[in-house]
Amino acid sequence: MAEFFNGFGASITRPTPIDQEVVWDKSQTIMSSTDRFGNITNVNQAFVDVSEYDAVELIGKPHNIIRHPDMPKIVFKVLWDNILAGRNFHAIIKNLTKTGKYYWVITDFVTQRNILGEVIGIEAKRRSVEQRVIDEHIAPLYQTLLKLEKLGGMELSSRYFKGFLDKQKKNYPDYVMDILQDNKEALLVSADENIALSDQEISDDIFAELEESAKRKNFFARLFASANLF
Known part of the structure; x- marks a missing residue:
């Protein structure tokens, strides 16, 4: 296991990945919110269940606590380039649980802005992806x-x-x-x-x-239609 540090200086133990998918309810929508720096500010129960962390372990931690080493860095660069430019984004991501297991999700990232148009937070909704x-x-x-x-x-x-x-x-x-x-x-x-x-x-x-094509907008709206805010 390796340790890294969050923005508050507390150490977090990153688990050693194992080649095993976590068992979770794939009908659920996993949700989280972060500030513009990627620190977790809120999670729903589905996030807690699939990640195998308690909510108190997650709040205030950097979201990359669940980043799986099988994910290419370029995908996250593209993701953050879009988010910091104020654009909503969709990506398929492999995440890491507290015990080292994995789960795949399609994620809908929506930026939150202040009255000046500056990105101040990100909301993410996740659904399961077919094998x-x-x-x-x-x-x-x-x-x-x-x-x-x-x-x-x-x-x-x-x-x-x-x-x-x-x-x-x-x-x-x-x-x-x-x-x-x-x-x-x-x-x-x-x-x-x-x-x-x-x-x-x-x-x-x-x-x-x-640009938001009507086809793409309708597709992702249907995919995440059942998601409620926390």
Whole structure:
């Protein structure tokens, strides 16, 4: 086990991951709130149950207490770049429980702003993801990104990620929506670290939800329709 520190100086023991999914009620919506720095300010009972932490252990702690080492760093960079720009975001994430188990979720991140338009907090709602989506799409992609990060850091994984999405002819949010809907065209390109990296400059916009398409808005609204605030 390893220790890291939260913003208040208290040490937190990070569990050693084990290859076992936690048992949880996948009909539930897992919810949490954080400040703009990622420190947890509120959680619902579903979050407590699946994470295996008590609520008192979570409040005030950095949200990365549940970050799983199988997650590529580039995914969180993209996530935070969008959130700090004031954009809502959706991502498929593997999380870590207190005992080292894991769980996969699709997360809807919604930013909270003050009257000046500055981001002051984030609300996150999470639903379960079908195993098919993980096995056929997300796990191979994230494993490739992790391998590339070990070889050349986030610069290399970012280049690959952009090229992967560019060949899919969609941005990351639309890619996520398609694989969740079992769109047979969602995986036009297999995730493979041996694919030659393009020298073409691809904009960071491919990671962003710059415009809210009606199709995407309706899809995620239906997905999280049953979620109530804490």
